[in-house]
Amino acid sequence: MAATVTLPLSSRPKASDSTTLDLGFACKVVTALTLLALAVHGYHPYAEDGGLYMAEVKRQLDPSLYPHGTEFVAGHLRFSLFGSLTVGLVHWSRMTLGTILLLLHVASFWTTLLAAWLLTARCHAARVARVGAVMLLATWITLPIAGTSLMLMDPYVTARSISTPCVLLALACVLDLLLPPAGGLARRRGVFALFSAALLLAAVMHPLMAAYGFGCVLVLVCILSSLGQVQIWGTAGLGMTALGVAAAIQAMAPPESAAYAHAAMTRSYWFPGSWHWYEQFGLIAPMILLAVVGFGRRREGDAARVALARMAVVCGGVAIVIAGMFARQGLATHAVARLQPLRIFQIVYVVMILFVGATLAERLLRRRVLRWVTTFGLLAMVMLFAERQTFPSSSHLELPWRAPHNQWKQAFVWISENTPKDALFALDAHYITSPGEDAQSFRAIAERSMLPDYSKDGGEASITPGLTSAWTAGVTAQMRLSDESDAQRIATLRPMGVMWVVLRRSSPTAFECDYANERVKVCRLPDTSDMEQH
Numbered sequence: 001m002a003a004t005v006t007l008p009l010s011s012r013p014k015a016s017d018s019t020t021l022d023l024g025f026a027c028k029v030v031t032a033l034t035l036l037a038l039a040v041h042g043y044h045p046y047a048e049d050g051g052l053y054m055a056e057v058k059r060q061l062d063p064s065l066y067p068h069g070t071e072f073v074a075g076h077l078r079f080s081l082f083g084s085l086t087v088g089l090v091h092w093s094r095m096t097l098g099t100i101l102l103l104l105h106v107a108s109f110w111t112t113l114l115a116a117w118l119l120t121a122r123c124h125a126a127r128v129a130r131v132g133a134v135m136l137l138a139t140w141i142t143l144p145i146a147g148t149s150l151m152l153m154d155p156y157v158t159a160r161s162i163s164t165p166c167v168l169l170a171l172a173c174v175l176d177l178l179l180p181p182a183g184g185l186a187r188r189r190g191v192f193a194l195f196s197a198a199l200l201l202a203a204v205m206h207p208l209m210a211a212y213g214f215g216c217v218l219v220l221v222c223i224l225s226s227l228g229q230v231q232i233w234g235t236a237g238l239g240m241t242a243l244g245v246a247a248a249i250q251a252m253a254p255p256e257s258a259a260y261a262h263a264a265m266t267r268s269y270w271f272p273g274s275w276h277w278y279e280q281f282g283l284i285a286p287m288i289l290l291a292v293v294g295f296g297r298r299r300e301g302d303a304a305r306v307a308l309a310r311m312a313v314v315c316g317g318v319a320i321v322i323a324g325m326f327a328r329q330g331l332a333t334h335a336v337a338r339l340q341p342l343r344i345f346q347i348v349y350v351v352m353i354l355f356v357g358a359t360l361a362e363r364l365l366r367r368r369v370l371r372w373v374t375t376f377g378l379l380a381m382v383m384l385f386a387e388r389q390t391f392p393s394s395s396h397l398e399l400p401w402r403a404p405h406n407q408w409k410q411a412f413v414w415i416s417e418n419t420p421k422d423a424l425f426a427l428d429a430h431y432i433t434s435p436g437e438d439a440q441s442f443r444a445i446a447e448r449s450m451l452p453d454y455s456k457d458g459g460e461a462s463i464t465p466g467l468t469s470a471w472t473a474g475v476t477a478q479m480r481l482s483d484e485s486d487a488q489r490i491a492t493l494r495p496m497g498v499m500w501v502v503l504r505r506s507s508p509t510a511f512e513c514d515y516a517n518e519r520v521k522v523c524r525l526p527d528t529s530d531m532e533q534h
Contacts, residue, residue, distance in 0.1 A: 050156025051441020068449035098400025132361020147279030167213030253335035
């Protein structure tokens with residue numbers, strides 16, 4: 001830790017350091033902070049959205065998987081090359097999928113922190129400020145973003161794990177290109193090539209987040225212009241264009257069925273009007289902090305910091321206006337809400353955290369090692385506590401070579417090893433929020449088909465209206481699965497082709513149950529011949 005505070009506040013790196021951005025030192029710091037982030041925030045590759053992505057990756061590795069309800073598996077990556085990239089790495093490296101996911105996760109954290117360092121280096125000359133900024137980001141890297149149902153980075157791998165560092169790198173390249181010293185022609189060409197590659201990779205991984213990142217890039221370019229008219233009217237024009245595009249999308253959206261409207265209403269994070277007050281405050285507070293930086297008193301060398309802050313305020317403000325106008329529950333269509341414009345606050349939050357961390361390091365922590373240890377130790381403990389509250393029944397680090405600790409996950413692993421690939425399962429519609437389940441994905445772990453669930457499959461149905469009927473039917477059939485009688489289960493599930501059920505351990509049943517632990521049991525639905533003999 002002492003190595004991170006060797007420069008006094010008044011120190012400035014040499015010219016050569018400013019040119020190279022202390023890359024050697026940065027890589028060492030970023031590597032250490034990546035390990036810190038992994039230790040604090042844990043790793044849960046098949047939880048939440050990670051399970052949605054991994055089911056599709058496993059289907060690409062083995063097309064015989066998920067013969068039932070394939071549309072709920074294949075839809076997540078239809079606009080992304082993330083699945084192809086992951087599958088290609090598995091084939092090329094001859095490593096297991098679990099090992100590739102872990103390496104991708106570590107690499108995504110490392111590149112995000114490095115991109116954040118490069119971004120901060122353009123705003124702060126002192127190393128102490130850069131270290132403070134990136135260290136705070138590493139400590140808060142899984143911080144929830146207001147009420148958007150997003151984290152800055154997830155404790156698992158998704159397409160966003162790759163698009164996020166790419167967008168941050170693109171922003172750093174813009175500052176490098178448009179602010180002095182920009183370097184010679186060869187260097188500028190190299191930076192522009194890196195900028196283009198970063199945005200292209202973000203686009204093929206996560207088109208929506210890349211589009212929001214590109215919008216931030218355009219606003220930053222306008223704000224950095226040497227022409228006052230471009231700064232004012234260019235920025236205003238981009239904001240009005242965004243509003244116009246949102247209005248056009250809303251106006252041209254096809255009518256929605258009542259069933260789809262019901263599915264959309266289950267995604268409360270689409271509608272800021274339905275958020276709790278503290279979630280709404282999560283939108284306002286960053287804007288206030290960044291407005292102080294962007295429009296307050298300026299110091300010499302503040303051009304990059306001010307431009308980034310103003311970019312975040314403009315982009316966040318436009319997103320709030322669009323969401324307030326078009327992401328409302330009472331509207332006839334929800335096409336704009338489906339695009340979740342407030343996702344742009346991921347970038348707003350990163351900029352805010354970097355500024356707060358740098359200011360904290362410069363004005364309070366300085367070269368006092370005890371202050372650094374105490375401050376970041378407490379912050380890390382808070383985040384570790386939050387992780388343990390979120391995944392209390394799972395190992396903190398769910399590494400591929402370790403047996404699962406979670407009993408739901410143990411049952412899912414047993415299913416993957418002991419049931420036919422073409423089996424169709426039913427679980428409680430809300431199984432993913434059951435005590436001890438920890439949002440572990442059945443499909444990704446069990447590698448078997450299941451009827452659609454309320455939570456994750458509901459998210460897919462809300463994005464893809466054509467899945468609404470299948471989602472509604474599946475959720476209805478499983479709504480009280482563990483509380484029903486065997487006769488009700490058979491009458492409901494048999495016509496849908498269900499062969500197996502996963503019930504709570506306490507659920508009464510006469511079905512033959514091949515596996516059971518303290519939480520759940522895996523039971524066969526009796527076939528027609530068994531019922532007739534009985």
